[in-house]
Amino acid sequence: MLKGFFNVPKPQNEPVLNYGPGSAERAQLQAALSEARSYVADIPMYIGAEEVRTGKTGEVRPPHDHQHLLANFHEGDKTHVTAAIDAALAAKEDWENLAWEQRASIFLRAAELISGPYRAKINAATMLGQSKNAYQAEIDSACEFIDFLRFNVHYMTEIYQQQPPISPKGVWNRVEQRPLEGFVFALTPFNFTAIAGNLPTSAAMMGNVVVWKPAYTQIYAANIIMQVLREAGLPPGVINLIYVDGPLAGDVIFSHPDFAGIHFTGSTGVFQNIWKTIGTNIHQYKTYPRIVGETGGKDFVVAHPSANADVVSTALVRGAFEYQGQKCSAASRAYIPASLWPAVKENMQRDIASFNMGPVEDFSNFINAVITEASFDKLAKYIDAAKADSNVEVIAGGGYDKSKGWFVEPTVLKVNDPYYVTMCEELFGPVLTVYVYEDDKFEEILDIVDKTSIYALTGSIIAQDRYAVAIATNKLRNAAGNFYINDKPTGAVVGQQPFGGARGSGTNDKAGSMINLLRWVSPRTIKETFDPPKDYRYPFLG
Numbered sequence: 001m002l003k004g005f006f007n008v009p010k011p012q013n014e015p016v017l018n019y020g021p022g023s024a025e026r027a028q029l030q031a032a033l034s035e036a037r038s039y040v041a042d043i044p045m046y047i048g049a050e051e052v053r054t055g056k057t058g059e060v061r062p063p064h065d066h067q068h069l070l071a072n073f074h075e076g077d078k079t080h081v082t083a084a085i086d087a088a089l090a091a092k093e094d095w096e097n098l099a100w101e102q103r104a105s106i107f108l109r110a111a112e113l114i115s116g117p118y119r120a121k122i123n124a125a126t127m128l129g130q131s132k133n134a135y136q137a138e139i140d141s142a143c144e145f146i147d148f149l150r151f152n153v154h155y156m157t158e159i160y161q162q163q164p165p166i167s168p169k170g171v172w173n174r175v176e177q178r179p180l181e182g183f184v185f186a187l188t189p190f191n192f193t194a195i196a197g198n199l200p201t202s203a204a205m206m207g208n209v210v211v212w213k214p215a216y217t218q219i220y221a222a223n224i225i226m227q228v229l230r231e232a233g234l235p236p237g238v239i240n241l242i243y244v245d246g247p248l249a250g251d252v253i254f255s256h257p258d259f260a261g262i263h264f265t266g267s268t269g270v271f272q273n274i275w276k277t278i279g280t281n282i283h284q285y286k287t288y289p290r291i292v293g294e295t296g297g298k299d300f301v302v303a304h305p306s307a308n309a310d311v312v313s314t315a316l317v318r319g320a321f322e323y324q325g326q327k328c329s330a331a332s333r334a335y336i337p338a339s340l341w342p343a344v345k346e347n348m349q350r351d352i353a354s355f356n357m358g359p360v361e362d363f364s365n366f367i368n369a370v371i372t373e374a375s376f377d378k379l380a381k382y383i384d385a386a387k388a389d390s391n392v393e394v395i396a397g398g399g400y401d402k403s404k405g406w407f408v409e410p411t412v413l414k415v416n417d418p419y420y421v422t423m424c425e426e427l428f429g430p431v432l433t434v435y436v437y438e439d440d441k442f443e444e445i446l447d448i449v450d451k452t453s454i455y456a457l458t459g460s461i462i463a464q465d466r467y468a469v470a471i472a473t474n475k476l477r478n479a480a481g482n483f484y485i486n487d488k489p490t491g492a493v494v495g496q497q498p499f500g501g502a503r504g505s506g507t508n509d510k511a512g513s514m515i516n517l518l519r520w521v522s523p524r525t526i527k528e529t530f531d532p533p534k535d536y537r538y539p540f541l542g
């Protein structure tokens, strides 16, 4: 085995390619999209070294073209959950005893594969399976996922380097970062391929073995992630990818004695139920499980009267409508001073009128479809209720059409009540609600922003006046885990703005940071004494 204190390559953010007309990356991506649409993929589960095909299949269809069948995936049942746990535990000893630099190499290699030969393929899969346009797929499934892998390797070495500062004469104090005793369950959402990749790999990187269950609506790209990891040399059993109904998987996992932690991203309700189940079963586990969950948001933009109207409207239309508002960070409630409202409203109406909405294969479409029919129906219900409410004005959008895909127009509602339902609840779609306040009520509005929702994920203050920025920064201290000044509340970058929120938005363990990786290790302190005492008596006892 190699011996040495190795430095890992210094991580840099992966450059975002622009996919402009005539560019090589655009041609490659278009070819990958055509290729993916040219056949029906058959997607297995990955348990240990096996590709498992049950014959009980589910379908993958592009949300923007629900007549087209992209893939069939093989669904499992409780026996597959048990098999995945067994495979993980069988792989555990070899994996945790592998030198850290060998683990690091696998994930660095995976990053390189995504940066190069798999880039078009994983972006095309994300575009088709999750209805993301080329730019949104590029910043997610290519760049953010690559950044997670490279930066986490760097943070892992920083964690290993942190040692007790003092070893007095005759003593050597050290800390070993042990993987958790048992297996980790990674339960991932539909909306970011990068998050689906990060939740299992971050725990595995720290020496853990993982059972990974993605959202069914993200399986198409999850399958590419698994192909990349296998090509990068991840040994069988370290990450086991299963497609099993969530509650069914939960029944097996949360009652298993070797359950050592959950790495979750998804909705608040699901996370709270999982937490309760773990609490109820706590006596069954060998160790207290780590519970890490990044969940929902009701993210705000507050404009001060000193703000520039163009900055406000741009932050709103990008923050609220990129990826159809299906980012946990999406701006979904805005507080605009009366003096700015006419200009902000006009700008937003102009910008929204200029959006093209349609399939991802047409690169001129800024807006694509929402993820499922259930999401479409839920959004349509809220929009219809708003249209029927005399206290709500529809400023833009309000239409929807499911004939070809799950298309919901970017919609802006103006409400008279700052606690109107769409100011409080996460809808997870392209609906922005605006409340217009009197210019001299800035501080009062900050209090309302703080207490309107159970969430505290992201938020922005837009102001030229520095006192206003300072007041908002202080008053909204606990209203957002990612706080933006003069910017939209979306688009956190790994290595720059570690991401996560508190209150109803999660455990705030900041994905893509050292804080998160620390949740996947259990430190052991070792004290070694070189010349131990051989007599119990203190010197003064004679």
Ligand SMILES: NC(=O)c1ccc[n+]([C@@H]2O[C@H](COP(=O)([O-])OP(=O)(O)OC[C@H]3O[C@@H](n4cnc5c(N)ncnc54)[C@H](O)[C@@H]3O)[C@@H](O)[C@H]2O)c1
Pocket (backbone or CB within 6 Å): 187, 188, 189, 190, 191, 192, 195, 213, 214, 215, 216, 245, 246, 247, 248, 250, 265, 266, 267, 268, 270, 271, 273, 294, 295, 296, 297, 327, 328, 329, 426, 428, 457, 499, 500, 501, 505, 506
């Ligand atoms: N805070 C963050 O960093 C962050 C990032 C992305 C998404 N999100 C949140 O995720 C949500 C959208 O994603 P989603 O629709 O995939 O979330 P979801 O909660 O519906 O699903 C997340 C995962 O949990 C599984 N699941 C669902 N019900 C389950 C149950 N009863 N038992 C066990 N597993 C279950 C799903 O199959 C999926 O794999 C939004 O609320 C969004 O705000 C948060």
Ligand SMILES: N[C@@H](CCC=O)C(=O)O
Pocket (backbone or CB within 6 Å): 191, 192, 326, 327, 328, 329, 489, 490, 491, 492, 493, 499
């Ligand atoms: N990290 C992403 C959001 C992830 C949630 O969906 C952002 O900052 O926009």
